Amino acid sequence: MSQLVPWALDPVAGQAALLTLQVLGIATALFILVGIPLGAWLGRGESRLGRAVEFLVSLPLVFPPIATGFILLLLLGRHGPLGRVLAGGLGLEVIFSFWSLVLAAFITGLPLMIKPIQAAFREEIQCLVDLALVLGQTRRQVLLRVILPNIRRSVLAGLFLAVLRSLGEVGVSLMLGGNIVGRTNTVSLEIYNAVFSGEYQRAGMLTALLGAISLAAVLILRRLDRGRT
Amino acid sequence: MKAKTLSLAGLLGLVLLLFAGTVQALTIAAGAGYRRPLGELAQRFQAETGIKVDLVFGNMGQVLGQIRGGAPVDLVLGDRAFLEPSGLALAAIHQLGQGRLVLAWPRGLRLASPQDLAQPRIKRLALPDPAKTIYGQAGWQFLARAGLSAAVRDKLLVVGAVPQVSTYLISGEVDAGLLNLTDVLGIQAQIGGHLMIDPGLYDPIQIMMGLLADAPQTAEARRFLAFLAGPQARRIVAAHGL
Secondary structure, rough: OHHHHHHHHOOHHHHHHHHHHHHHHHHHHHHHHHHHHHHHHHOOOOOOHHHHHHHHHHHHHHHHHHHHHHHHHHHOOOOOOHHHHHHHHHOOOOOOOHHHHHHHHHHHHHHHHHHHHHHHHHHHHHHHHHHHHHHHOHHHHHHHHHHHHHHHHHHHHHHHHHHHHHOOOOOHHHHHHHOOOOOOOOHHHHHHHHHOOOHHHHHHHHHHHHHHHHHOOOOOOHHHHHOOO | OOHHHHHHHHHHHHHHHHEEEEEEEOOEEEEEHHHHHHHHHHHHHHHHHHEEEEEEEOOOHHHHHHHHHOOOOOEEEEEEHHHHHHOOOEEEEEEEEEEEEEEEEEOOOOOOOOOHOOOOOOOOOOEEEOOOOOHHHHHHHHHHHHOOOOOOOEEEEEEEHHHHHHHHHOOOOOOOOEEEEEHHHHHHHHOEEEEEEOHOOOOEEEEEEEEEEEOOHHHHHHHHEEEEEOOHHHHHHHOOOO
16 A cells, blocks of 8 residues: 555646546547548548548557657657658647657547448448438438448447557557656656666556556446447 | 377376476566666577576566565566665675666757757756656756756656657657667667766666575576676666666
8 A cells, every 4th residue: 555655646647547548539630530441431531532531540450659649740740751741831830749659549549440430330230221211211310310320339349459459559659749747748658667667666556547447448438338329 | 088198198298398398497676777788688698508598577666565565576677766665685796887868859959068958949857757767856856956957847758768758769759868878779760869868966876686585586686697707798878878
């Protein structure tokens, strides 16, 4: 029990936990806003563009995270093609900022979010949509009454995997965020730092903290799953 | 049935042979910054003696933690400032060379002297963590002794380890970085350039190889230490800027 006191008083850990929750919150919103339409689109058609997008989105599953991070760094960095556009047009510097962590969480979790939704659309949903349209329902009614209720479980399954994956993300966050203490060090990065410098006890406590955060996420998702059946 | 038994026995024999091969290996642990010189040294030693060398890399804190945790390591390569206070029992020590701090910058820039760090065109300066890495510590001392601390305070980007500084120099994400000569020599073609920091501005960095008192392969480890004292090894070490 006495071991928990320094942990609770550790300002770095507290700040890292807060940062992790903020990143997770925004990433979750993005998973829902981008992941559902993207999964639906990929599940419905077999266009060449669709296959290319699916391939690109899936790459972070295959590449070592540090490689994904390095590629994004070259794209979004000061001299990268995207980085220059963002900095010039919006005055937004992604690298070393809070948004680089959101991006890392989003990119690594996205393939896990869309796969179950994609699969749901491949199967019976398209049939139901066609049926509802034939029966004279408007597109809006179809979306709210047919599509969303039917893919709810797939969305939750995808969200579950995506959120937990992004919670443990280290490689991409390290490369893009810089692992800067007090600014871009998530709990997972703090665990990495602690192991890296031989502070195994601290690593253990932080891992317990990450476990608690993920347990909370699991419980919330479970509740959502049971909420309406 | 007989053929099956025979092939099984053969497979078992092969597996045993593989294990017998690995038992002989010498294990050397080192800070990640020494990957290039140590890799070359190990290769040469292996060719000369036939003794296999396994290399373990990490940052010094992690490496020392692994050894304290009971990893079967024979030799450890690092700097005196980290090895000595670590409390590891060493049976022998070989001085390998001096670590040198350099200031490097990405392509498209040019720094004439360390004092240029104070100029407004230098917006970000990467430094390895002074609390955890020897070159971070040296960089910190240099900034203080050169009277640059105040001028660069808002530009400093403290990162976890030396290789991270290299990465951001290559990608151009920082305008300058403080790191070791060995690493810079490895990425020379991908960055703008570097200059040596006056060794008087930071405490000497003594790179040493220590033989652990409880090394599993003491005899082989002593041969490696003897090899390090030879002219060939010295040439390799010098070529890597140590």
